[in-house]
Amino acid sequence: MSNVxxxxxxxxxxxxxxxxxxxxxxxxxxxxxxxxxxxxxxxxEIVIIxxxxxxxxxxxxxxxxxxxxxxxxxxxxxxxxxxxINGGLFAAPGTPMQSKEGVKxxxxxxxxxQMAAGRGIADEALLRHxxxxxxxxxxxxxxxxxxYHPYLQxxxxxxxxxxxxxxxxxxxxxxxxLLHKCRELGVHTHNRSKFEGFLxxxxxxxxxxxxxxxxxxxxxxxxxxxxIRAKRGVIMATGGxxxxxxxxxxxxxxxxxxVGCTNAPGATGEGMYEMFRLGAVPVHLAxxxxxxWASPDExxxxxxxxxxxxxxxxxxxxxxxxxxxxxxxxxxxxTRADAELACRDEQGNALPPILITSxxxxxxxxxxxxxxxxxxxxxxxxxxxxxxxxxxxTKALKTQIEEYNQYVKSGEDTQFGKNMTKAKDKYIEAPFxxxxxxPKVHYCQGGVQITTKAEVKDSFTGNxxxxxxxxxxxxxxxxxxxxxxxxxxxxxxVMGMTAARSMMKV
Amino acid sequence: xxxxxxxxxxxxxxxxxxxxxxxEIRDHHQEVIGKDCKACxxxxxxxxxxxxxxxQCHDVDELxxxxxxxxxxxxxxxxxxxxYGKELPCQECHGEHKAKEPICxxxxxxxxxxxxx
Numbered sequence: 001m002s003n004v005x006x007x008x009x010x011x012x013x014x015x016x017x018x019x020x021x022x023x024x025x026x027x028x029x030x031x032x033x034x035x036x037x038x039x040x041x042x043x044x045e046i047v048i049i050x051x052x053x054x055x056x057x058x059x060x061x062x063x064x065x066x067x068x069x070x071x072x073x074x075x076x077x078x079x080x081x082x083x084x085i086n087g088g089l090f091a092a093p094g095t096p097m098q099s100k101e102g103v104k105x106x107x108x109x110x111x112x113x114q115m116a117a118g119r120g121i122a123d124e125a126l127l128r129h130x131x132x133x134x135x136x137x138x139x140x141x142x143x144x145x146x147x148y149h150p151y152l153q154x155x156x157x158x159x160x161x162x163x164x165x166x167x168x169x170x171x172x173x174x175x176x177x178l179l180h181k182c183r184e185l186g187v188h189t190h191n192r193s194k195f196e197g198f199l200x201x202x203x204x205x206x207x208x209x210x211x212x213x214x215x216x217x218x219x220x221x222x223x224x225x226x227x228i229r230a231k232r233g234v235i236m237a238t239g240g241x242x243x244x245x246x247x248x249x250x251x252x253x254x255x256x257x258x259v260g261c262t263n264a265p266g267a268t269g270e271g272m273y274e275m276f277r278l279g280a281v282p283v284h285l286a287x288x289x290x291x292x293w294a295s296p297d298e299x300x301x302x303x304x305x306x307x308x309x310x311x312x313x314x315x316x317x318x319x320x321x322x323x324x325x326x327x328x329x330x331x332x333x334x335t336r337a338d339a340e341l342a343c344r345d346e347q348g349n350a351l352p353p354i355l356i357t358s359x360x361x362x363x364x365x366x367x368x369x370x371x372x373x374x375x376x377x378x379x380x381x382x383x384x385x386x387x388x389x390x391x392x393x394t395k396a397l398k399t400q401i402e403e404y405n406q407y408v409k410s411g412e413d414t415q416f417g418k419n420m421t422k423a424k425d426k427y428i429e430a431p432f433x434x435x436x437x438x439p440k441v442h443y444c445q446g447g448v449q450i451t452t453k454a455e456v457k458d459s460f461t462g463n464x465x466x467x468x469x470x471x472x473x474x475x476x477x478x479x480x481x482x483x484x485x486x487x488x489x490x491x492x493x494v495m496g497m498t499a500a501r502s503m504m505k506v
Numbered sequence: 507x508x509x510x511x512x513x514x515x516x517x518x519x520x521x522x523x524x525x526x527x528x529x530e531i532r533d534h535h536q537e538v539i540g541k542d543c544k545a546c547x548x549x550x551x552x553x554x555x556x557x558x559x560x561x562q563c564h565d566v567d568e569l570x571x572x573x574x575x576x577x578x579x580x581x582x583x584x585x586x587x588x589x590y591g592k593e594l595p596c597q598e599c600h601g602e603h604k605a606k607e608p609i610c611x612x613x614x615x616x617x618x619x620x621x622x623x
Binding site for chain 1: 553554595
């Protein structure tokens with residue numbers, strides 16, 4: 001019997017045991033092994049694990065640079081990972097739309113904004129590398145056929161408007177074209193293929209991977225483990241671990257299963273933890289970001305998230321207990337998530353705050369209609385009607401709105417110092433649209449440490465682990481304490497492209 | 507009653523009666539499949555059917571047409587949706603031996619009244 005069969009049998013038996021005893025959601029443990037005497041079932045040029053922005057961009061770039069045999073493996077039954085269900089927001093400096101709208105921006109300015117949100121511990125070299133190549137990545141999406149709204153957005157923590165968003169207001173507006181482009185270029189895509197560990201050479205270099213074929217997420221079934229030799233190396237583009245409650249609670253005990261999550265179910269982190277076992281440096285794992293634009297009235301990212309991201313600049317967020325604003329609506333994500341979590345009733349129970357927007361301004365976003373239609377947001381004709389629906393003190397709310405409208409007029413928010421540029425002439429007036437806000441776990445800033453060549457660094461030697469590259473959310477330290485919105489897609493794509501370039505130079 | 511049957515199906519997954527449960531959920535399967543587990547289990551009885559198994563009889567383009575929605579809601583078509591196009595494997599939302607919810611309901615409040623679990 002070959003090694004492969006033995007391994008398959010062992011996993012099958014282990015799997016049965018786990019299913020009988022514990023919950024089935026626990027991901028099977030990946031274990032790396034020496035490649036000595038291993039029978040290779042397949043030899044390919046490049047192995048990419050994960051089919052989100054990073055993996056797809058790496059596949060396209062490697063092929064463009066001459067790779068002939070590139071394989072993308074995806075654990076889930078569908079492609080796109082978490083990238084296929086996010087907001088589709090893409091920040092880059094020096095874009096065509098910025099020159100059209102007369103926005104003055106630069107690599108330095110984008111990096112400075114991100115450094116501020118990172119609160120002193122972000123990786124400036126990596127941020128700079130991403131910002132310098134962000135336009136190339138955006139161009140890759142144009143070339144693949146992605147379409148964007150004809151306006152720029154200014155997201156929380158950004159000092160200028162520099163964010164594109166796909167016309168479908170979702171990352172799928174990028175992953176679908178990139179996936180099709182990959183296939184058009186001859187990149188091989190495999191679904192239901194779960195990473196089970198690395199196969200390692202004598203000097204600790206990554207020679208290949210063990211992959212479980214015919215894998216069904218959350219189900220108990222054997223599948224079959226095959227050994228794949230990767231001639232040029234392996235790119236880990238496996239994303240974050242926001243869906244793994246054990247792992248996130250190990251880092252931040254407040255993130256229990258009661259806290260919602262916007263991520264795709266596959267974001268469970270085993271690829272990242274396997275790299276740690278191999279010697280990768282863990283960075284900033286405890287910095288896990290919650291999205292302050294999410295709604296408790298729907299699951300996951302839903303419709304409200306994009307609705308509120310678009311509307312925050314010309315809206316007011318109100319504490320229902322006081323009827324007053326409680327934060328700068330476009331502060332960075334951590335600032336806002338913390339402020340929202342502090343909104344509680346007299347007994348200390350969660351009292352999700354509300355975001356009030358003039359219907360005339362909110363309706364410009366395509367989600368507004370859907371938010372109302374699917375009962376995750378509401379429209380009101382008067383302050384009284386709104387206040388009574390959410391049990392907000394009417395008088396205080398009226399006073400607050402009058403006060404805020406003065407800031408719209410003067411262009412200066414003396415209450416919270418909000419940048420009022422995008423709020424110009426947008427007074428809070430009836431009719432209103434309103435959604436409820438409550439943070440959801442959204443992004444893991446932590447992960448493995450990489451170089452600006454997307455090489456994974458070894459904890460003891462400080463040198464790159466040969467044959468191993470990583471890109472996207474699985475990497476850590478880049479953003480520091482808090483990632484700015486719309487900065488992940490450029491990072492994933494640029495680092496995916498970078499990994500491919502590094503590999504093709506070897 | 508239907509729910510009870512499904513609960514039973516869950517519990518009896520490993521027993522031969524699972525075959526019966528499988529074809530009772532969708533009675534049109536009774537005629538085609540009968541008691542031939544291999545009709546669907548093309549990867550072997552102990553493995554889930556392949557993602558192509560259902561497509562021996564069902565055509566995804568036809569299914570997409572059947573579940574098409576108006577222009578405004580066109581991407582809520584489970585058989586041709588925004589996130590995964592026409593590529594979502596049937597087993598994501600439909601199970602023959604156990605009840606499943608549409609994957610969309612993870613994040614959205616859309617209604618799929620005719621969804622057979």
